[in-house]
Amino acid sequence: MKQEKYDVVVIGSGMGGLCAAALLAHQGYRTLVVEKLPLIGGRASSVEYKGFMLSTGSFYVETGGIVEAIFREVGADFEVRPFPVRLCFRIGGKDYELPEKGGLRRLLSLFADNVETEKIMAALRRAFAWKEPSSSLSVQDWLLQYTHNEQVLAVFKGLVTFQCVNFHEMPANEFIRQLKLAQGATAGVPPKGFSTLMKQLAKAIEADHREVWTRCRAKRILVEDEVVRGVAVEKDGSELEIPAKVVISDVGPQETLTLAGSENFERGYLKELREKVWPVSFIGLAIASDRPLIDYPGVLVLTEARRAVSMVCSSLTCPELAPPGKHLLMAYSAPGSSFLPQRPEKEIELVIQDLRDNLPRFDREAEVFHASYWQGDWPIYRALPGCLPQKTSVENLYNVGDGVAPLAPLGLPGCAESARIVVEEVRQRIKPGAT
Amino acid sequence: MLVVNEDKCIGCGQCVPFCPNEALEAWGIAKVKREDCTDCLICVDYCPVDALEILEGGNG
Numbered sequence: 307m308k309q310e311k312y313d314v315v316v317i318g319s320g321m322g323g324l325c326a327a328a329l330l331a332h333q334g335y336r337t338l339v340v341e342k343l344p345l346i347g348g349r350a351s352s353v354e355y356k357g358f359m360l361s362t363g364s365f366y367v368e369t370g371g372i373v374e375a376i377f378r379e380v381g382a383d384f385e386v387r388p389f390p391v392r393l394c395f396r397i398g399g400k401d402y403e404l405p406e407k408g409g410l411r412r413l414l415s416l417f418a419d420n421v422e423t424e425k426i427m428a429a430l431r432r433a434f435a436w437k438e439p440s441s442s443l444s445v446q447d448w449l450l451q452y453t454h455n456e457q458v459l460a461v462f463k464g465l466v467t468f469q470c471v472n473f474h475e476m477p478a479n480e481f482i483r484q485l486k487l488a489q490g491a492t493a494g495v496p497p498k499g500f501s502t503l504m505k506q507l508a509k510a511i512e513a514d515h516r517e518v519w520t521r522c523r524a525k526r527i528l529v530e531d532e533v534v535r536g537v538a539v540e541k542d543g544s545e546l547e548i549p550a551k552v553v554i555s556d557v558g559p560q561e562t563l564t565l566a567g568s569e570n571f572e573r574g575y576l577k578e579l580r581e582k583v584w585p586v587s588f589i590g591l592a593i594a595s596d597r598p599l600i601d602y603p604g605v606l607v608l609t610e611a612r613r614a615v616s617m618v619c620s621s622l623t624c625p626e627l628a629p630p631g632k633h634l635l636m637a638y639s640a641p642g643s644s645f646l647p648q649r650p651e652k653e654i655e656l657v658i659q660d661l662r663d664n665l666p667r668f669d670r671e672a673e674v675f676h677a678s679y680w681q682g683d684w685p686i687y688r689a690l691p692g693c694l695p696q697k698t699s700v701e702n703l704y705n706v707g708d709g710v711a712p713l714a715p716l717g718l719p720g721c722a723e724s725a726r727i728v729v730e731e732v733r734q735r736i737k738p739g740a741t
Numbered sequence: 742m743l744v745v746n747e748d749k750c751i752g753c754g755q756c757v758p759f760c761p762n763e764a765l766e767a768w769g770i771a772k773v774k775r776e777d778c779t780d781c782l783i784c785v786d787y788c789p790v791d792a793l794e795i796l797e798g799g800n801g
Contacts, residue, residue, distance in 0.1 A: 315755055344786050355758035521786065650752035650769030679752035679770050684789045 312338045312515065313738055315537045315550040317524040317565070320348025321364075321373070321718050323556030324518075325725035328380040331516040332672040334738035335731075336549065339511065342523040342541050346502060346508050348556070349684065350718060352499030357629030359499040360676055362688065363620070364718055365636065366493040367503070371715070385503065387495030389623050392604030395464035396455050396664065401606065410461070417457035427450050434486060437476035448478035461608035465608050469612040469674030469716055470588050472640045480690055487715045497624040527553055527566035527703065534566075534703040543664050547688055551736050552702045554728055558688045559709045561581055562698065574697035577605040579731045580691040583709060584645045585685035589613075589657055592603040592676040593635040599665050599672055600620060600635065611660035613653075614637040635672070638662055641679070687711075691720050696728050702735070704728045743763045743780055745771045751790035756784040758791060 316327045331337040339503030349363025377384040393404040406514040414423045423739040463473040496503040508518045528535040536549035608615045621628040628634040641653040680686045695711045711720025754767035764777035785793045
């Protein structure tokens with residue numbers, strides 16, 4: 307059996323895995339990425355279908371943040387078109403845009419008197435500047451201490467929808483953190499799809515002894531005496547053991563455990579993983595039409611529908627995502643529960659009914675041509691940020707990705723942050739250059 | 742013969758675009774349209790949760 311030796315093997319080519327690999331490769335580490343699928347990028351990839359570019363998960367990427375910084379650092383092209391971070395809430399059949407500066411107070415004051423508005427703003431101020439709310443309350447329950455005004459609650463429901471977790475399930479502290487992090491944030495959409503963006507990152511890795519192998523499945527993470535030794539993979543039909551000093555897993559903490567064997571982990575680590583890591587489910591529908599189904603260039607949220615649906619007509623910002631003469635509307639919603647199993651067919655049907663009720667031309671002009679229900683081992687987030695550290699109890703075995711995101715914006719920035727933390731750790735512990 | 746392992750399939754729909762014959766449908770759990778499926782098995786590699794399986798001897 308031919309053996310190649312790398313400093314680092316990264317399992318999985320999602321945003322966390324490729325960021326970690328690109329940074330390490332750039333710093334001289336002999337780095338191998340193994341990806342079981344034929345395409346790279348994981349849930350930050352895209353695929354063409356019926357002439358439309360569909361994302362495998364990510365909807366937009368933060369610009370000017372950590373993701374872009376890592377791309378630039380490793381010399382990868384970061385081709386992203388600015389996406390208007392504007393939110394509009396449909397409340398009582400009317401659309402209200404969230405004004406940019408001091409917007410929340412102004413919006414709330416449309417629905418509540420001064421006393422009530424001030425009470426809510428004061429609670430928010432305290433949560434921002436003094437002490438964040440408890441994680442044991444949902445945003446909804448936290449807000450119900452201050453208001454029962456349905457329209458005011460609808461505004462907050464709209465804001466939470468943007469975070470992809472249900473209003474009644476999003477922990478209040480996480481909501482506040484995400485709201486803080488979102489201040490002044492800008493975002494963009496890769497006009498050629500996420501797969502093109504991620505290919506740039508992979509290209510920045512590839513050099514001598516720095517490789518990305520697709521269609522290569524990790525079978526086992528090799529562990530001896532609670533120290534990682536490498537990875538056994540299946541490549542071209544045969545098994546190959548790849549020794550490495552460090553293994554970085556981007557396939558989620560649960561799968562890492564399965565690959566390495568739970569008997570190799572410390573009990574406290576296993577308990578934390580079991581208790582804290584809850585994948586978040588989400589629905590995404592791709593809808594084609596000749597004319598745009600909404601004219602709004604930002605995100606329109608239906609706050610009073612069966613499900614809180616957020617919609618974005620991606621082709622208004624990036625016509626390249628749809629074939630000529632066509633438009634692409636993406637409709638997203640959390641299912642009845644963000645964390646507990648639901649019936650996907652029923653949940654998808656409810657979102658379609660909401661669209662039918664709210665878009666006047668839906669029945670005549672819309673074609674829902676693809677549905678995604680992200681959950682379980684392929685969720686929208688593997689966990690909320692801050693649940694689990696990147697280090698495992700097995701020496702030199704790390705996780706990256708959204709299962710172990712530190713306190714960071716949800717999604718891609720959290721994946722990139724986790725990669726940055728792991729790379730710093732590796733640099734302090736191990737010098738590049740395989741023995 | 743291609744089959745969907747319904748215990749594993751989560752309904753992400755990722756397999757659908759990769760079928761050259763439009764033989765996969767996913768409104769929730771994926772379904773194989775038998776009349777369109779040629780058992781080319783391209784889709785199998787693209788399932789992120791390994792829910793597309795080959796049932797041996799099913800085509801005989």
